[in-house]
Amino acid sequence: MxxxxxxxxxxxxxAAALVAAIIGWPVIRLFGVAFERGLATVVxxxxxxxxxxxxxxxxxxxAVVAVLAVASGTGAALLTERSALPGRRWLRAGLLLxxxxxPFVTAFGWARAFGPRGLTDQLAGIALPGMYGPLGxxxxxxxxxxxxxxxxxxxxxxxxxxxxxxxxxxASGATWPxxxxxxxxxxxxxxxxxxxxxxxxFAINAFGVPAVLGTPAGFATITTRLYxxxxxxxxxxxxxxxxxxxxxxxxxxxVVVGSADALFVGRGAARTALPSGSGLTRGRRTVAxxxxxxxxxxxxxxxxxxxxxxxxxxxxxxxxPANWTLDNFASALDPRFLGGLAHSLALAVAAATVxxxxxxxGLAARHGRSRVLGTAITLGFAVPGSALAVAVLLAxxxxxxxxxxxILIAYVAKFWALGHRQLAGSVDRLPGDQVxxxxASGAxxxxxxxxxxxxxxxxxIMAAWLxxxxFALHELTMSSLLYGPGxxxxxxxxxxxxxxxxxxxxxxxAVLLVGVVAIAAVPLAVAGxxxxxxxxxxxxxx
Amino acid sequence: xxxxxxxxxxxxxVTIAYGATVVVSDLDLEVPRGEMLALLGxxxxxxxxxxxxxxxxxPISAGEIHVGGRAVAGAGRHLAPERRDVGVVFQGYALWPxxxxxxxxxxxxxxxxxxxxxxxxxxxxxLERLGIARLAHRRPAELSxxxxxxxxxxxxxxxxxxVYLFDEPTAHLDATLRDRLQLEIADHRxxxxxxxxxxxxxxxxxxxxxxxxALLRDGRLVQEGTPTAVYDRPIDLWAARLTGLASxxxxxxxxxGAGTKTGGDRRIEVAGSPLTATVAMARRLPEGEVRAIxxxxxxxxxxxxPGRVETVAFRGSYTDYRLVTxxxxxxxxxxxxxxVGAGEAVGWSVDRLWIPAEPLDPATRLT
Numbered sequence: 001m002x003x004x005x006x007x008x009x010x011x012x013x014x015a016a017a018l019v020a021a022i023i024g025w026p027v028i029r030l031f032g033v034a035f036e037r038g039l040a041t042v043v044x045x046x047x048x049x050x051x052x053x054x055x056x057x058x059x060x061x062x063a064v065v066a067v068l069a070v071a072s073g074t075g076a077a078l079l080t081e082r083s084a085l086p087g088r089r090w091l092r093a094g095l096l097l098x099x100x101x102x103p104f105v106t107a108f109g110w111a112r113a114f115g116p117r118g119l120t121d122q123l124a125g126i127a128l129p130g131m132y133g134p135l136g137x138x139x140x141x142x143x144x145x146x147x148x149x150x151x152x153x154x155x156x157x158x159x160x161x162x163x164x165x166x167x168x169x170x171a172s173g174a175t176w177p178x179x180x181x182x183x184x185x186x187x188x189x190x191x192x193x194x195x196x197x198x199x200x201x202f203a204i205n206a207f208g209v210p211a212v213l214g215t216p217a218g219f220a221t222i223t224t225r226l227y228x229x230x231x232x233x234x235x236x237x238x239x240x241x242x243x244x245x246x247x248x249x250x251x252x253x254x255v256v257v258g259s260a261d262a263l264f265v266g267r268g269a270a271r272t273a274l275p276s277g278s279g280l281t282r283g284r285r286t287v288a289x290x291x292x293x294x295x296x297x298x299x300x301x302x303x304x305x306x307x308x309x310x311x312x313x314x315x316x317x318x319x320x321p322a323n324w325t326l327d328n329f330a331s332a333l334d335p336r337f338l339g340g341l342a343h344s345l346a347l348a349v350a351a352a353t354v355x356x357x358x359x360x361x362g363l364a365a366r367h368g369r370s371r372v373l374g375t376a377i378t379l380g381f382a383v384p385g386s387a388l389a390v391a392v393l394l395a396x397x398x399x400x401x402x403x404x405x406x407i408l409i410a411y412v413a414k415f416w417a418l419g420h421r422q423l424a425g426s427v428d429r430l431p432g433d434q435v436x437x438x439x440a441s442g443a444x445x446x447x448x449x450x451x452x453x454x455x456x457x458x459x460x461i462m463a464a465w466l467x468x469x470x471f472a473l474h475e476l477t478m479s480s481l482l483y484g485p486g487x488x489x490x491x492x493x494x495x496x497x498x499x500x501x502x503x504x505x506x507x508x509x510a511v512l513l514v515g516v517v518a519i520a521a522v523p524l525a526v527a528g529x530x531x532x533x534x535x536x537x538x539x540x541x542x
Numbered sequence: 543x544x545x546x547x548x549x550x551x552x553x554x555x556v557t558i559a560y561g562a563t564v565v566v567s568d569l570d571l572e573v574p575r576g577e578m579l580a581l582l583g584x585x586x587x588x589x590x591x592x593x594x595x596x597x598x599x600x601p602i603s604a605g606e607i608h609v610g611g612r613a614v615a616g617a618g619r620h621l622a623p624e625r626r627d628v629g630v631v632f633q634g635y636a637l638w639p640x641x642x643x644x645x646x647x648x649x650x651x652x653x654x655x656x657x658x659x660x661x662x663x664x665x666x667x668x669l670e671r672l673g674i675a676r677l678a679h680r681r682p683a684e685l686s687x688x689x690x691x692x693x694x695x696x697x698x699x700x701x702x703x704x705v706y707l708f709d710e711p712t713a714h715l716d717a718t719l720r721d722r723l724q725l726e727i728a729d730h731r732x733x734x735x736x737x738x739x740x741x742x743x744x745x746x747x748x749x750x751x752x753x754x755x756a757l758l759r760d761g762r763l764v765q766e767g768t769p770t771a772v773y774d775r776p777i778d779l780w781a782a783r784l785t786g787l788a789s790x791x792x793x794x795x796x797x798x799g800a801g802t803k804t805g806g807d808r809r810i811e812v813a814g815s816p817l818t819a820t821v822a823m824a825r826r827l828p829e830g831e832v833r834a835i836x837x838x839x840x841x842x843x844x845x846x847x848p849g850r851v852e853t854v855a856f857r858g859s860y861t862d863y864r865l866v867t868x869x870x871x872x873x874x875x876x877x878x879x880x881x882v883g884a885g886e887a888v889g890w891s892v893d894r895l896w897i898p899a900e901p902l903d904p905a906t907r908l909t
Contacts, residue, residue, distance in 0.1 A: 162636065164632050164636035167623065167636065169638075170598070171630035172700075173653035178624075
């Protein structure tokens with residue numbers, strides 16, 4: 001027993017030291033640098049016209065996106081989890097699809113689909129006004145954030161709102177809107193709040209979408225302003241402004257998150273219950289088709305527009321087979337792209353693996369004091385990527401500037417929480433009695449761990465690795481601030497090409513990027529898809 | 543309206559399917575006003591599915607359901623749960639975590655457009671009647687299982703429906719509490735004068751609480767009758783075993799009475815011992831060998847039929863024995879403590895027999 005305690009203490013100290021080095025020190029440095037010229041300078045910087053506009057833009061778009069995405073995610077969750085819609089698993093998969101597409105690619109795809117000279121403009125003369133500007137940013141961020149809200153609310157619907165609770169309301173004389181209002185929504189309140197917070201942080205943290213849709217229209221947010229000041233400017237005043245705004249971003253995110261654990265409420269895998277009879281009883285097919293059409297319009301059509309752009313010889317030509325060519329792909333696959341791909345793959349593999357190792361250390365350190373660790377790790381996830389990148393740059397830029405290592409540190413700081421929560425969650429779900437049964441059957445501690453714990457955790461371990469891998473593969477925000485000559489990541493290269501303004505090559509690269517992410521995500525999708533029990537019947541016929 | 547009064551519930555040819563899986567097929571049921579019908583069957587036989595269809599939680603694939611003479615389901619019609627005159631008590635209580643007992647019971651009253659103060663006053667009266675007035679301001683998390691189900695019962699009663707559906711309301715409660723709650727349910731239901739359908743897999747509960755019992759097997763109605771009828775004259779061995787202990791006995795029918803359909807006292811022979819027993823049957827009595835069903839309380843120790851005690855189980859006020867005899871393995875129940883031990887040879891006798899229409903296969907199992 002003494003050994004076990006020593007191991008745990010050692011693991012805790014190791015984990016604490018790593019948290020301090022990877023998350024703690026950079027954030028402290030960030031605030032140190034931001035405030036080293038005194039509070040007056042901070043206030044002066046923040047009240048400058050550019051900063052004020054950017055902060056205000058980030059806050060209001062974030063708030064609007066949070067409300068819209070939570071509304072649409074909740075509506076979708078109620079439809080897929082509470083009504084026997086035909087093709088529910090396809091609708092679910094479609095709702096989650098935007099998670100796999102880097103948001104800036106979604107933005108670019110929307111511009112190609114619905115923007116001026118986009119697909120609908122060419123085919124039907126219909127273009128979305130305001131595609132470039134706040135409207136486009138809000139719409140695309142809502143599309144990108146809806147799956148996040150959907151996951152949180154659907155998980156809570158499955159775990160917190162038994163269908164019998166809604167049935168009881170109906171059997172008490174409530175109509176279905178009444179049951180929704182008096183039973184379902186009150187019980188979902190914590191999840192809705194959590195979803196609002198998570199989506200808001202996601203939205204103010206977003207860089208790619210405002211970079212693609214806002215910058216051309218002169219609409220700046222905190223993140224794009226940071227990028228301008230840090231990556232495109234050599235002015236020392238701009239650097240000070242960047243640090244100050246990064247610190248502001250951290251404060252806003254942390255104030256909104258409040259308790260860091262709000263980030264992970266209701267993240268359980270959505271279980272499937274039979275329709276409660278509280279949702280739709282008629283017109284299910286119509287609703288399913290309508291929902292499918294919305295998904296197709298918001299998610300699939302932009303991807304199709306990207307593919308068509310990538311296939312078309314030159315911008316402005318009609319996307320018909322006569323104008324098709326693979327030349328854009330050939331041009332896209334230049335040494336820069338391939339180098340970026342190599343960097344991204346290496347970084348993603350390294351980040352996923354390091355996060356798993358750190359997750360294991362964190363698990364070994366669990367007990368009592370571990371909540372502190374868990375909260376500190378979650379902090380890394382809550383700190384907006386732009387700010388985290390600035391922080392890491394301030395802490396380690398002296399030695400590691402322009403290396404892949406500094407990008408890796410930022411990735412690990414950001415994604416540690418994903419691996420940690422996934423592993424900790426599945427260990428918590430592991431009934432202690434299973435391990436005790438193994439011990440009582442004659443297995444030693446290590447033997448029980450190897451023969452019972454590891455096989456049970458294997459799917460979670462694989463899922464954790466893949467989630468970090470996929471997120472790291474399409475990470476843009478931090479990479480765009482940290483890359484140096486010769487070590488740009490794939491997403492950065494695609495964005496740079498986009499900003500140079502060649503839509504066809506950009507489209508080809510974006511298609512390839514999505515392809516790489518999709519291939520990496522296939523095992524994840526298969527695992528998630530297979531998790532749904534075909535037809536849970538135990539509550540129906542006891 | 544002339545003729546028979548309109549039943550509170552009637553199901554005609556009701557079939558319920560999940561996709562291609564038929565869970566309930568061609569169900570015919572009628573429950574008159576003021577009657578309690580128990581749906582008795584093993585797990586997975588479709589009890590909850592039937593209740594869900596009656597309440598309007600599930601659509602039916604074929605057939606018709608009428609509640610209080612009004613068509614609520616069938617022929618393209620599916621009346622929403624809140625528009626059916628039905629109250630439901632759930633197996634898992636289904637209490638709302640965010641409402642206390644008073645607001646829970648007031649909920650259905652409020653839905654009838656009764657103002658809040660009045661609804662709360664009526665809800666308080668219901669809680670009073672159920673003996674849980676002191677729990678009015680507790681939420682489900684602060685209530686025990688029995689208290690939760692009383693609140694659930696109160697919520698159903700507050701609906702003032704003409705039909706109540708009970709979905710194994712006592713399944714999660716311990717034995718003592720279960721008996722108490724059964725009595726309360728029977729009592730409150732009687733006072734309200736409404737009809738009720740009570741799903742359960744507990745035989746003793748079904749026989750004790752119901753006016754009539756419907757036996758369900760794999761989504762089909764096997765038999766329906768009063769508790770004593772299904773106990774005394776089960777349609778086959780499966781129904782017999784669902785409604786209690788039942789043994790299969792090889793007997794020979796002797797002399798006069800054979801070949802008729804009239805029951806009554808008959809001369810029979812069991813394992814070579816002649817005796818007189820009350821014989822009831824569902825078919826023409828054959829002469830010679832026949833298999834009959836006997837209940838443990840229809841046989842007794844002491845008599846001329848040879849046997850050996852295999853097991854003895856003392857259960858307090860009575861004792862269960864299992865006898866191995868040349869005429870079959872027999873379960874026997876006698877009052878008081880054990881009088882013979884396992885392994886001993888005994889003589890025994892039989893007072894009653896039931897011969898169902900179909901020949902009996904002693905290998906029949908409940909699911």
